[in-house]
Amino acid sequence: MKLLIIESTANNELTIIITDDGCGIPADRLENITDPFVTTRTTRKVGLGLSLFKAAAEACGGYFEISSTLGVGTKVIGSFMRDHIDRVPLGNMADTVLTMVMSFGETDLIYQHDFNNQLFVFNTREIKDTLEVESLNEPAILNWIREFVSEGLEEIMEE
Incomplete structure (x- = not known):
């Protein structure tokens, strides 16, 4: 998705x-x-x-x-x-993405946010491949996802 x-x-x-x-x-x-x-x-x-x-x-x-x-x-x-x-x-897109990750199970999510031509990309398949896991539903991974998305969005929305 x-x-x-x-x-x-x-x-x-x-x-x-x-x-x-x-x-x-x-x-x-x-x-x-x-x-x-x-x-x-x-x-x-x-x-x-x-x-x-x-x-x-x-x-x-x-x-x-x-x-x-x-x-x-x-x-x-x-x-x-x-x-x-x-x-x-x-609303809080970091929490929205986190909820989607927790809900989708093995289904992958690509979230892209373009703010005034500044692009942030989050891709669960890349994370799973890097970590060599099939599920991201571990507390430490989920906390990292929230921080990663939150920081990435802050970065592209700086003006």
Whole structure:
């Protein structure tokens, strides 16, 4: 899975792009995928994630797109006016990345954050290969990840 965040103060844009190489979404389901009452989950009858993401982007002068190919994967894009009064802050991305790492198990994550053309990259596959491990769910590794992401983001956002 890949999470790409692009921030441009000059263009007043914040774009979030999420891609995966999973099984994809059938075209007939993709047509109404942002309907909050459409979900493939069996534990509940509503799916709010994509519908809320779309609503947030559009409410902030942006747009939402989703594309998917069966057997190839899915791409979701949400773009926002960066300084829009209704745009919710990104929050603590170091903790978000940490939660994703802990939740994904063996699935790899690439997180890229571009702030005014300054790029920070975090890649779990590179870390696993360097440490010669298959899981990053050890307290010392998780603490290092939090610090690495936090420091990397601070570095690119210095102005």
